[in-house]
Amino acid sequence: MSGWIASGWLRRWLAPRWQHPDPEIRRQAALRLEPGKDAEHRQLARLARDPDAGVRQAALSRLVAPRPLLAWLGDEAASQELRHRLVELLSGRDGDLPLAERLPLVETLEDADLLEALALEGDNQQLRLAALARIDDEARLIRQACDNGIAGVRRAAAERITSEAGLTRLAREARRDKQVARQARKALAALRANESQAREALAARERLLETVEQQAQAPWEPLFGGRFRHLQREWEALQSPPSRAQELRYQEACLRCRKILSDHEARHQAHQAATQRQADADQVRRELVEALEESLSALQRSDLLTAQDIASLQSQKRLLATRWQALSDQHVPDADLRRRYDQALSDYDTITQAWEGLRGPTAAIEEALTQADPAALAAALADCPWPDHLPPTPLLKRARAALERSDAAEADQQPSLAWLDKELDELQHLLERGAFKGASRLHQSLRHRLEGVSGEAYAPALARFRRLAAQLAELRDWRGFVAGPKRDQLCQAIEALAEETQLGDRELDHQHRRLVKEWKELGSAAATRDLAERFRAASDRIHERLAPWKSARQAERQRHLEAREALCEQLEALLAHPDPAADPDALREIRDRAREQWRHHSPVPREQAESIGRRFGRIRHDLQGLIDRRAQEIAGAKRELIDAARELLDDAAPIDRRTTEAKRLQQRWRSLGRAPKGEEQILWREFRGLCDQLFAHREAERDDLARRAKARLDTMQTLIDRLDAWQPQVSGDAETLDRAIAEAEALEPLPSGRRSEGMRRRWSGIVRARRERLLRLAVSEEVARWQALRPLLDAHLAADAQALAGESSAEVPEPATLEGDMRQAHERRNAARRQPSSTQEVEEQLIRLRVHLALLAGEPVGQQDEPLRLAIQVERLNEGRGRELSRAEEVHAVLRELLATGPIPAELWAREVHDLDTLLARLWHLPPP
Structure with a gap:
């Protein structure tokens, strides 16, 4: 023990004065250090952060350069003495720093307290204005406007106060400067007038906005457009600008109104266009x-x-x-x-x-007419299936006329004049038309009937017959004159064509058909056996050459016919068993592909072309009817989706659930297919408009949630600033902290984001600092109450000395203010003198209490007391399993035991009292607010 004391004394003797344990010696050493020397400047920098306020003040008084001090200002250990020294240096009260150097430093300050002090104490108006410009807190600006000693600074501060509460307070407290008070009252009156006008304008705009929104919810009617344009003019006529939320609501309502108008116009135009097209x-x-x-x-x-x-x-x-x-x-x-x-x-x-049915009997009728065989002609006409309601063909007419003439000849050999005139008219008509073959046959028939006919009654008819016969002979001669060279030319052309080897089969067939057609058109004019045989021989050679090609073409046409028949069968099977849920787009694709395949499989045999074409036409018509029916069914289903979307728009369910259902309706819409052309666009615009309104409501609700979240963040920020500016003065202020924590919990959950995270971290730090200060306040109050009990302790020490000296001592009376466990400790101390413990036990108890106090004060203990410190820590851990005691409660318990311990010898108390007082002073010391 004595060796440890000696070594401690030696360290104190050899240590530098600025590191001496005694604060007074360190303070005196700080006053002697020179800041111009680097080593001593570093020592001053360390002493400026010394735990003792006097040492800090002495060290800072030796430093005259403000820039290093400003760098220390951002540290957590920044002291009040540092701020006071900065105020002295920057305000010009101390040091010789010129204003030109101080102004840039002031313009970079962030510490509100320091800025406020400079604005109040600066030696120059420009300096004060620079400090005032960095102050943003309205309460501090009000203090500057009321208390600053320079009128220009007061008015500059008053001009920056804009809130109604701040102007009201300024008008009430600015008694020093009537001009400031008058300015505040004037600004307050103008602010209230502006707010009143703004409220009235806002109310008027809100009423108009509600009218526009009601108009947007109304269905279309003839006056819808005029009423909407009138509301637009009223909105534009309002002077006050709308808020962002009002502008968004107005634009959304206008969009809905325009959509109603455009949808009606589109429906009207589409209906008119569809009706017109139909x-x-x-x-x-x-x-x-x-x-x-x-x-x-x-x-x-x-x-x-x-x-x-x-x-x-x-x-x-x-x-x-x-x-x-x-x-x-x-x-x-x-x-x-x-x-x-x-x-x-x-x-x-x-x-x-x-x-087509007349082609078969034609040859028999012509043969009967040529041979003038009435019986064969009658039989051929009987076999001819010609409807009675149709006019006859020229052949049938001649045949019937010939049969009538035959019947008339049988009944009467002399033909009637009426019949003869009719036949002559027919002959003249045939000659005028150039129908040589028909005219020749009719002439031969008439000549046969007019043989043996005589008499004056028949003279005109016979003369007319002879003239017509002359015309027929002339026509025969002319046809022979023209047809002879033509027939020769055709023979040469077809023979040359038969010898041609460069032409393709298709072109060869085309030219062959053309020559045959021209040959047939010549009829019997200039017809000779040699030319006919030449022409027929060349034609046969061409037929033999084209036989494979014609066979292949016929086979190809047959394949085309089979493909068309198969296509018709497939489509008929589809129409016979249509899918109730068939997609019209798929059916339209089937229709278009069927049309392309039909065109692709062409040509077909001529005999079946007409029938298969009519069959395909009926199928296309039925398929189009199926497409239209399915499209109408889809249109009905989409109208149901529109009704469902309209119900969602009017539903009171949460908007997220309604928008999710709207997305499902949109998926269902896409899966249905297309409605009829023209109607699809109308239905889609209506459905999309309803969905857009739903999503617009969702966005508006999200904006509202964002505004409420921002309001919560602003409220939380205000709470943080309020708690940051608040410093508890007594331990009973913990209720204020608890109320603030309850307010913060009521604002949870805050919206996610960096701002919220930063607020939480700052809030946690502030709450932790305030709780720590409350704990320190509780400990300080406990030490203060102990200091109030020092007279009682001194009385007990005096009574202990009398009892240990063997003298009789009276019990120390109980003070009136003593209560609780301290009263019990006082009674135990009186009882301990009656039955004193050994001096060693009292010494051990006193040392234990000193080590416990050192542990609570965070101070080191001697090497010989280290085991005791560890034992006390273990006891604290064991006792804290049920309920951990606060440091103030532990300090109270230690002081209570210190009061109860006794009797204490005077020399033992004299040895321990200094350390106990030092430890209590350390516990009593509070951190700066």
Whole structure:
């Protein structure tokens, strides 16, 4: 023990004075250090952070350069003495730093307390204004406006106060400067007037905005557009600018109104366009049907039915069928119009079938006419399936006329004049047309009937017959004159063509057909056996050469026919068992591909072309009807989706759930397929508009959540600033801290983000610092209460000395203010003198209490007391398993035991009291606020 004391004394004796344990010696050493020397400057820097305030003040008084001190200002250990020294240096009260160097330093300061002090104490108005410009806290600005000694600074501070609460306080507290008070009252009146006008304008704009939003929710009606434009003009006429939220709401409502107008206009235009297209298609179809019906009717009313009439009718029917199908692909025809079209096609089929059926009996009729065999002619006409309601062909007409003449000859050898005039008119008509073959046959028949006819009554008719016979002879001579060179030319051309080897098969067939057609058109004019045999021989050679190509072409046409029939069968199977959920787009693709395949498989045999074409036309019509039905079903399903979206818009469920359901509806919309053309766009615009409104509501709600989150963050920031500016003065201020913590917990959860994380870290640090200060305050208060008990302790020490000296001592009376466990400790101390313990036990107890206090004060202990310190720490850990005592409670417990320990010898107390007082002083010392 004595060796340790000696070594400690030696260290104190040899240590530098600025490191001496005694604060007074360190303070005196600091006053002697020179800051101009680097080593002593570093020593002053360390002493400026000394735990003792006097040492810090002495060290800082020796430093005159403010820049290093400003660097220390940001440390956590920055002291009040440091701020005071900076105020002295920067304000000009101490040091000789010129204003030009002090101003840049002031303009970089962030410490609000230091800035406020400089604004109040600066030696120059410019310096004060520079410090004032760095102050943002309104409360500090109010103090400057009220208490600053320079009028210019007061007014500059007053000009920066803009809040109503700040102006009200400034007008009430600015008694030193009437001009500042008057300025504050004027600004307050203007602010309140502006706020009143702003509130009125905001209310007016809000009422107008609600009207616009109601208009956006209303359905379309004739006055919708005019009312919307009137509301727009009223909105633009308002003077006050809208808030961002109001502008967003207004733009959203305007978008909905414009969408309602555009949707109505689009629906109206689409409906008009669809109606017009339907009407145009019906009109074109009606014109086509009427044209075909008129042609059929005119054909049936005509006198003769010629090959030219049939060819013209077939061409008209093909054109009509093509255009009818193209129009039916776009719009389904009317049922009555469809029936008229089918009836017209039926009449057309009757005529064409009759014409095709006439090809067989034609040869027999011509043979009977040539041989003038009435019986064979009658039999041939009987076998001819020609409808009675159709006009006869020229051949049938001649045959019937010949048969009538034969019947008339049998009944009466002399033909009637009326019949004769009729036949002569027919002969003249044939000659005028140049129909040599028909005219020749009729002339031969008439000549046979007029043999033996005489009399004055027949003289004009016979003269007319002779003139017509002369014309026929002239026509025969002319045809022979023209046809002779032509026939020779055709023979040479076909022989040259038969020898041609460079032409392809298709071109060869085309030219061969052309030459054969020209040969047949010559009829019997200038016909000779040699030319006919030459022409036929060359034609046969061409036929033999083209036989493989024609066979291949016929096979190809047959394959095309089979492919078309297979295509028709597939489409008929599809139409026979249609899928109830078939996609119209897929059906449209099937229709288009079928049309492409139909065109690809061409040509087909001529005999089946008409029937297979009608079959495919009916299939296309039925397929288009299926597409239209499915498209209408999809349109109905999409209208149901629109109704569901409208219900979601009016639902009160959470917006996230409604938008999720809207997304599901959109997926369902995409999976349905397309509605009819024109209607799809209208339905989509309506559905998309409803979904856009839902998502706009979601965005508005998110903006509202963001505003509320920002409000919570601002409130939390205000709470943090308030708690940061607050310093507890007594331990009872813990209730204020608890209330602040409750307020912070009520604001949770804060929105995620760096700002929130920074707030939480700052809040945790402030709360931790305030709790630490409250604990230090509680310990300081406990030490202060102990200091108040020093007279009682001194009385006990005096009584202990009398008891240890063997003198009788009276009990120390109990003070009136003593209470609780301290009263019990006082009673134990009195009792201990009556039954004193050994001096060694008292010494051990006193040392234990000193080591415990050192442990609580965070001070080191001697080497000989280290085991005791470890033992006390273990006891503290064991005792803290149930409820850990605070440091103030432990200090109270140690002081209570110190009061109860006794009797203490005077020399023992004199040895320990200095360390106990030092430790208590350390516990009593508070950190700067």
